[in-house]
Structures are given as C-alpha cells and as structure tokens.
Amino acid sequence: MANRFAVPSIPVAEAKRSLPTYLDRARDHLLQIVTRHQRDEVALVGLQDLRELLRDHKFQTDVAIQRGEATVTLPQFRIIGIGQNVEDATEDALAKLREYTLQYLERLEFYRHTDRRDLYPLVVRFLATPEDEQAELLLEPETVETEPAVA
C-alpha cells in the first residue's frame, strides 16, 4: 500500500526495531506516522512541538475577591476554585482541573458527543505540561495589552 502521507509512514515493527532513531527525528521536528496493519495510524511528535502547536489555546480565568473569600473560576471548564484568598482558590482550581483533565481523556469518546468536545486541545495542553509548570498556564496574558509594546 502506498504511503498516504507526505511524511514518513513507519510500520510498527520497524518503529519498534529502530525506536531511538525515530525519537531523534521527532525531537528534530520531523512528523512521522506509525502504522499498524495499515489501519491504526499514530503520529510521533516531539513534546515541545506538541506544546507549540497548542500554545494558542489559552486558559481563561476569572478572579473574584471578597472579604475573607476568593474564587478563581475557569469558565471553559466551569470549574470554581474556592479559598480564603486568591492563592488558596487558585490551588483549589488547579487541583480540580488536574482531576478533570485526567478523567476527560479517559472518557474522551463520551465528551466528543457533548458541549465539552472543544476542551480537548486545552486538556492535552494542560497534561503535556509538567505539573510544576501547570500553574503558569493560568497566568498567561490573554493579549499583549498588559505588557508594554516592544519597539
């Protein structure tokens, strides 16, 4: 069967034999497709490339501060982090988001048929980020308006 892709298409047996070579190529930004029985097709992409692909998928946040209580809402996920202050509320929202994203992937087939299907890129972006960097995803500016223009 002819290769259906412009990029290398590798049978799984060959991929297993020379995995380090294909990982090196993925690290060098080469997109490769691993195939099994000419039926299953899986892309082999470097993690940094995946994160780059998803970088425009931003996490919205909505902070509400009151006396003795704060909330950090993640409106796309309808998650509300609650705490005595913003730090506590952010920690609560992050913990809930971690749980949610993991179970979202487990039940992806279900969510694909719901109003939550568009959350998939955000979920993958969150899970493809090391845990100690996930909080930074909630701090990304939505636009450049908060930063001074660079001449």
Add this chain to the structure above:
Amino acid sequence: MKTPTPGDLLDFLRADGGWERTRGTKHGHYEKTFENGTVLSTHVSFGKKKIVSPNTFKLILATQLGVTEDEFWDTIRLRKSQRKAVVLAEANKDPLTLALRRELMRRLRYTDKQMVGMTGSQAKNLLKKFHERR
C-alpha cells in the same frame, strides 16, 4: 441569603437526579448530561472552606448547576427536581484575570484588598496608565 454546606449541595444533586460522581476524583466531581449534549458539572467541595459566601453560591448556581436559588432550595425541601430549564450564565466578558492580578501586584504593588470588585478593563486601564508614565 442562605448559603449551602457541601452536604446541602449533595442533597440537591440527589434530589435533582441524573448526577453521577466521576470515577477516581477526590474532590467530589459530579456531572449531569442532557440529551442535547449539555453537560453540567460541579464539585461537592469548597476547597478549605465549609461554607461559601452568597456571591460564591450565586456563582455555583449560575455557572455549574443551572438553577435559580429558589429552585435549589425547593429541590432539597421537596426532594424532587424543581428545575424549569437549564439556565447557565455566559462567561464574564470583562473578568479580572490571574494574569492581570499578577501584573497589578508586580508593577503597581496592588494588594488583593485594592482589587475587591475590580473588573478586567479597570485593571487594564491602571496598567496602561502605568506604562504611559514610564
């Protein structure tokens, strides 16, 4: 305004019906799915708090449960769903974000106390003025 405990919230979910606890979640995550594909979700956990403020209760009603305050309490009292429709609030179009809050703290030394009730555009205006002065 009376506000619920996590126990009240759980009572509501049981009486409203159709809510299922998601497997493997420690924070008590529940979901309810409608035939049109709408998914409601909530957490029977208020972080480290036992009770939430009226504003946060309103946020839970509008963002997660899709019922009015009266429907919420009547559902618990009558042990039967009193939901007339699913009405979820649109996301706040002008929120104070975590990024804006951090910028206000870093650049203008603002405290959370000074940001009570602040909107996103108010925060952006303050930052714009700050950058113009530099």
